[in-house]
Amino acid sequence: MDHLRQLCREILAQADSIAVLTGAGISAESGIPTFRGAGGLWRSHRAEDLATPQGFARDPKLVWEWYDWRRAFIAQAEPNAGHRALAALQSQHANFTLITQNVDGLHDRAGSTGALKVHGDVWTVRCTVCHREREDRRAPLPELPPRCACGGMERPGVVWFGESLPQDVWIRAEQTARRASVLLVIGTSAVVYPAAGLVGLAKSAGARVIEINLEETPVSSIVDVCWRGPAAEILPRLVS
Ligand code: OAD
DSSP: OHHHHHHHHHHHHTOSSEEEEEOTHHHHTTTOOOSSSTTOHHHHSOHHHHSSHHHHHHOHHHHHHHHHHHHHHHHTOOOOHHHHHHHHHHHHOSSEEEEEOOOSOHHHHHTOOSOEETTEEEEEEEETTTOOEEEOOOSSOSSSSOBOTTSOBEEEEEOOTTOOOOHHHHHHHHHHHHHOSEEEEESOOSOSTTTTHHHHHHHHTTOEEEEEESSOOTTTTTOSEEEESOHHHHHHHHHO
């Protein structure tokens, strides 16, 4: 493992611009379940009921109960050494952008700034009528579904299956991937598009790509370095 550490540190030291793409795996060691692995949320819950606009239209209370449970769960979790290492890496590099598929806000709590949250943020809610977005960190929420000041029903400020990503955030994520000299891909199964497409985009634009994951993924074959193991153990070794 020492040769991997040295190789990755050299790649990072030579980088003009660093991009990072994270997925649920980076929060696994904070005790937050991932989506697809053993114990993953989509193994025991139906995504079509809980994470689609159709599911929300059918039963908004059920969807909100699930998000309320997740919010409470996430609220009691703490950022781990992997989140903190990425915040430290950002402080060492002027040209650094974090792109995350995670909605848990743990990168922010670890000290990362300006994260591009391509799948939204579980701590924001959005009115289904006037579309006003606001932050609400109460967990549990006092009323489900929550209501906007205009009286409209609010929804979680996250991206569901079948929905477009927030356009401004996505444009910046694509630009980041295209301009990066190094991309770290951490704890994502790389099966959900368009986010997973950022790996191929960065690679074809000339980035060196380092994957950190417990397992092989569909992008493992195109990356330059695969480092297998828990993100919370590997990432501190890259920055210290
Ligand atoms: P997944 O649950 O699909 O994948 C998690 C990945 O993390 C897997 O490849 C695991 O091998 C890896 N992993 C688990 N524990 C790890 C650890 N300690 N260290 C390193 N790697 C670890 O999660 P995502 O790829 O994030 O979308 O899923 C993508 C999207 O699908 C999510 O953003 C969510 C979900 O449906 C929305 O909510 C829109």
